[in-house]
Amino acid sequence: MELDSKCPTGPIETRWDRHQFSLKLVNPANKRKYTILVVGTGLAGGSAAASLAELGYNVKCFCFQDSPRRAHSIAAQGGINAAKNYHNDGDSVYRLFYDTVKGGDFRARESNVYRLAQVSLNIIDQCVAQGVPFAREYSGYLDNRSFGGAQVSRTFYARGQTGQQLLLGAYQALERQIGAGAVEMFPRTEMLDLIVIDGHARGIVTRDLMTGKIESHLGDAVVLGTGGYGNVYYLSTNAKGSNATAIWRAYKRGALFGNPCFTQIHPTCIPVSGDYQSKLTLMSESLRNDGRVWVPAKKDDTRPASQIPEAERDYYLERRYPSFGNLVPRDVASRNAKAVCDEGRGVGGTKLAVYLDLRDAIDRLGKHVIKERYGNLIDMYERIAGEDPYQEPMRIYPAIHYTMGGLWVDYNLMSTIPGLYVIGEANFSDHGANRLGASALMQGLADGYFVLPNTINDYVASTKLEKADANNAAVRDAEEQVLQTTSKLLHNKGTRSVDSFHRELGKLMWEYCGMSRTAEGLKLALSKIPGLREQYWREVKVLGSGEELNQSLEKAGRVADFFELAELICLDALERNESCGGHFREEYQTPEGEAARDDAHYSYAAAWEFRGVGNRPDLHKEPLTFEYVHPAQRSYK
Amino acid sequence: MSTIAIHPIHRAVRFYEAPIGKKAVMAITGVMLVGYVFAHLLGNLQIYSSDAEQINRYAGFLHNPANAAALWAARSVLLLAVALHIIAATQLWLQNRAARPIGYVKKADLPASYAARTMIWSGPIVGAFVIFHVLHLTAGKVLELRELGPNMPDVRYNVITGFSNPWISGFYILAMILLCLHLYHGMWSMFQSLGISHPRYTPLVKKAAAVLAIAVAVGNCSIPIAVLTGLLTY
Amino acid sequence: MKIILHIWRQRNADDKGRMARYEVPNVNEHMSFLEMLDVLNEDLIAKDEEPVAFDHDCREGICGMCGSMVNGVAHGPKPGTTLCQLHMRFFKDGDELYLEPWRARAFPIVKDLVVDRSAFDRVMAAGGFISVATGSAPDGNAILVPKEDADRAMDAAACIGCGACVAMCPNASASLFLAAKISHLGLLPQGQPERHERAVAMVAQANQELFGACTNIGECEAVCPKEIKLEVIARMNHDFLLAKLAGRGAAEEG
Known part of the structure; x- marks a missing residue:
């Protein structure tokens, strides 16, 4: 498979502008004829759903929590970066771009990162206008602080609750559209599969967590803003409900998974x-x-x-x-x-x-x-x-x-399945091998408010989308698979709880694929995980029924996916014979014990293609080239 | 979100429909009733005047047929205030009961909110007392009232003989303690209901409410106590 | 230490429900309250009994998903703390704890300790926002906000929408929740144009959701995990009454 990143070329300062101009637009009157399904209501999903509805699209939005306001973006504390240079301390879009590429240990696309730095300016403006109570100086101007590895003060913050305030801003924008009838909201609804019709993402299969009802929702494009997969490790700073199920099921339907081993500690x-x-x-x-x-x-x-x-x-x-x-x-x-x-x-x-x-x-x-x-x-x-x-x-x-890896997306944030967009932490795009502090909020909102609402028009305008048919075999097949998995878990009559397996997997991952990794340890993990996964399917015990709220059942499905994902993470870590950013292989370090990159062999984004559970996935490589920030050993001495 | 011209009566009804509207009505009527309570207290305290006839002169002034129109105007306003206060309170109470049809097996009551939580009981008991009090000292349906002449009640005598009965004094004192709680909560809460609050001044308002509520209770209760202990005699 | 729990068990909305008694031996003082419930649930699963359903997500006191009454106090006995951040060192060996779901007509019980708080979302959808479309904002520093106003707005904006205020209020009123949002937005210059309409619209929606009325009791303030002050309710009353006097926001009620 040829990976086309669709990155514009030419002077980096004008790439995004020129690209936007090249994108097709959808007539405002026609937008309401299109339905876009947005899964996840964090900074990325919430802001995207609200912005798409403002543009006139019909939006259906889903979250597994009881309210869109609970998404885990809410827990981010420190702040959000923006290259405003309000402090006259030498910051600029270029410097934020430079810092982010360097901080990511030269494993992110320059075009994406530059766009992120550009858009950071608009994010702050947007959030202030929404009423986000950013910290102020006595003069009434916005306050900034320096944060996590930056030598300029470019971090905007709202006490220690920046994520909460930004998320509530997006949530309020979303609620406004719900009130206006432009967004139909489905809380306590979990996406359990992606529906692909004729090679295009056309819908999702969901389970209503209150009634257990399995249902299909069809539309013209699907957007996943479902966050990261840190809970593979059981213990993480993620919320208990944070899971990889949405992106994992999309992966199993053909979307490539980018850089799974890039996890941040x-x-x-x-x-x-x-x-x-x-x-x-x-x-x-x-x-x-x-x-x-x-x-x-x-x-x-x-x-x-x-x-x-x-x-x-x-x-x-x-x-x-x-x-x-x-x-x-x-x-x-x-x-x-x-x-x-x-x-x-x-x-x-x-x-x-x-x-x-x-x-x-x-x-x-x-x-x-x-x-x-x-x-x-x-x-x-x-x-x-x-x-x-x-x-x-x-x-x-x-x-x-945090997980820098995620579904592979092109410059338009579209995955390898046409019509499937992935935004925020769920994609692999902007942070390379390591994310800088206060950049996650920036990326989530950049994707949701400013990038996706522009790029998705092009797909909608240039693709002939017949109305999706609920009786299509692909819909039936996806629903059937979900029903089977659910029923299998419920009727397993095993002996061990879901959590006990999850803990065991987490320990294994932390030990062999955590802060530092070795080929030997990774091979050991790869030899153990499949057995543990099979044991899980044999011995897991899920009580209760599928026709009502059943939290064990919800967890069971998510942990089943974590088992498969864990294997991919280890495989990717084993395949990448270098140390970079969050991926530290003990075999590859400088004499001072710092990460030693191997740009000659590993200056690429790894994109894995699913080949069936238990089979080795195919590795595709998207080469990374650096025209502006030249790879050098990161030095913070 | 737009402004639409609507009929003022319609607007008043809608205003009242909202719970905040009802609370505003309770606050405003509360202000009037608090004013009456203080005026009444000042009237009562005249019983301690060195001039034993002082309080009777005051009663005579109120009962003077020349002042009847003003008296009845004041009484009407007060009755209307009482009626609105009670109706709004009852409606809110019904709404609030319906808002939690099934209660808790175990519910802790936080001590700071005692006065507020008991408003719904202190109110009716004080209300019942007021009726008894009017029957006793205005209508003369409990004990026969003595008059010095037409429209000249012998208040001093009627009060002292009435309070010589420990049952009457006891009910009076109980009602005054409940009134104190009711007033304490009501007097700071009316500011809150009308949207007046400030981190610096609200604590002062609460303190002032406590001081005034206690002053009312102490001032009024002193009379039956003085009678029972023989400090005030006819 | 050993903790004895009495927990409300209710299969679904139609079930009558009952209190059930459980013992959790070997509770460690460093456990969070929810971790203690995890231990109980693992125990129940081992005994083939269905685990207790309770809502939770971030477990760091910010998502607002968790919460139940502990001995009649929303989020338990430690002020300014959500249930997930309440640690067992706060209790002692042999303590008996009663766990009940939030109770309000507007919060129907889903299962065990889980309730449906979607009424809060509908109240927000009625007016809890500033109507600004993506892309139309001026530069962030074009709108100056006095530090004190920004700080007070932040105090109110800290609300996590957990519903403890409703659960604790003897009237099951949502006033603290509503007023926190009305104050947050109403204290900022950006929120002024819609200030009065917002108050009227949100109050009207809360009324439709059958929340109770505020009678200035203050139990909400006492249990709010983010320590939001009763003062915000005065602010809401102020905005609402002024709006009514000026005849604004009438359309929202129709």
Whole structure:
């Protein structure tokens, strides 16, 4: 299969403009004749559904939660980047573009990233107009802070609840369209399959989570904004319901999966406290602006933090990376935390944690300033860990947070199935091998508000779409498959709960395909996962019926997909014999222990094609070329 | 969202239909009733005047046929306020009961909201007391009232003999304590209902409401207590 | 430690429902409340009993999906905390806890502790927004917002739509929820053009959803996990009353 990224060429500054001009438009009066199905109501899905409805399309929108406002974008804390240069500190669209390509370790398309940086300006304007209460200075102007690895202040924020406020902005825009009758909303409805008719994505099969009813929805294009797949690891910062089912079933219907092994570990999460742990809670890395990361200099030092004198503390990030210090990118910060813990210098009961210490900042700025900046994060830490960060340093440890990989899409955000668009974290497009802080919100909203509503017109205008027929064999087949899977899970009469399997899979993945990976470990994981998957289908126990709310059944379907996806992640990680961004292969590192890329062989996006469960998928490669930002070893020294 | 010209009566009905409209009606009628309570308290306290005839002169002034029109105008306004207050409260109560048809097996009551939660009981009990109070000291249906002359009730005598009965005094004191709770909540809550709130001033309003509500209760209750303890005699 | 739970079990909307008693031994003090329920559910599954259905998603106190009454208090005894962030160190060995779903006519029970809060979405659809189409916004700094206004708007905007206010209110009123949104948008310059219509439209919709009326009790404020203040309700009343006096927003009620 030839992968056509449809990226424009020529001067990068004008690529998006020229491309937009080349796209066909749909007559406003005709738009209402087209139905677009949007799955997911996070920043990407919610903003896309609202914007498409504003344009005049008929929109049907789906989410598995009880309300579109619950999507997990809501949990993003720190902020959203935009190249406004309001602070006159040398920022520009070009610099944001440059930082993002470099931060992504040269594994993203330049054209996409440049567009993202351009559109970032409009996002802030749009959100302000919607009433997002961004932080302000006393003058009334928008406030900014520097964030996660950036040397300019380009991050806009709303306390520690930026994701919530941006999502509520999109949700309100969506509710406005629902109220106006332009969007038909289906909450507590889960997409369980994609309907492909004559090679085009024409609909989805859903299950009504309240009644269990399996139903098909047909339309002219399908948009997936269903988020990432971090929950493959069981413990992650994702919401419990976050899942890969929508993109995975689309993958099984022919959409290629891009860079599945690019997973991001977030360095500042509250550590695991016991076996019952159900999720990990992230604390915004904005804390690293003022907090200093350290561990005891000696191994197995059991003294409480307050009794360890300054000279016996190792501020290892400041020591190893003098110019970026505690603000090194997430992958670097995470790996270093693992390294010091592996050396036996971890802290806390499990020895799998490092200190994040606000003491010096409190001394320098006063407690009130720290409280103003991070009050809600500190409160949250205290609630969960039961310790007061104003008195003793917080304990943090890395956790799975974001997945840069996702369904492969071209410059128009269309997957390899015509008419299937994938936006936000669900696609693989803009972050390469590592995402910079405060860029996820930017990408979700860029895709949903500004990119997709422009590119989808071209498909609708240039494709002859006969009305999809509910009696089409493809519809019947998809419904039948969903019914079969559901019934199989319910009648399995197994012995083990869904969660017990999910935990086991998660442990395996974290151990062999987590923060650092080896060929040997990955091969071991690949030998174990298929067996575990088969065991799952034999032994899983799902009680209750399919005709009512059944949370075990919902989980069971999602975990079944995680098993298949886990295998693909490991395969991709094994195939990529280099270290880049979030993908760190121990065999490939510089003498200083930094990730060593292999641009000669791996400067491509991996796109995997499904060949049946248990069969090896086909690998397609989209070569990446860099005309503006020339690949170099990332250095944060 | 547009402005459409509608008939003022229609508009008033729609205003009242909304729960916030009903609460506004309760707040405004509440202001009037609170005003009456304070005026009444000032009238009552004249019983402590060194001039024993002071309170009777005041009663005589109110009962003077020359002032009858004004008196009845005031009484009508008050009765209307009471009626609206009660009707709105009852309608809200019915709406609120319907809003939770099945209650909790276990429901904690938060202490801070005691006065507010008991409005629906303190209101009717105070209302019943008011009826009794009017029958007792205005209509003379409980004890026979003494008059010094036509339209000249001997208030001092009637009050003191009435309160010499511990049952009457007891009911009076109980009603005043409930009135205190009712007034405390009502006096700050009317601001809230009318949309007046400020982080700096609302706590002061609440304190002022508490002080005034207690002042009313203490002022009024002092009379039966003074009678029962023999400090106030005829 | 051991915790004894009395949980409302109800198969579906038509079922009458009942309280059921469970014991959870080996509760660890570092567990979150929902993790304790996970442990119970694993136990029930092992015994071939259907697990307790409860809504939850982010488990970090922001999505607003979780929540139940714990001993008659919405989200449990710790103020300013959602159920998912309530940790078991807050309880002691042998505690008996009553878990009940939010109860309001506007929130029909779906199953066990799960209720249908779609009434909130309909209230939002009636007017909880600023009508700005994508692409039409001026530069972000073209609209100045005094810091204090922005901060107060943010205080109100922190609402997570969990429904604890309705559940705790003796009147099952949604006023705190409505008023949080009306205040958030009404405090910002961007929200002024629709300010009065918004208040009227949202209040009218809430009435249609059969929520109760606010009688200024304040139990909502006491249990709100985001500590939204009663002051927002005064603001809503103010906007609503002014709108009515000016005859605005009449179309919304028709």
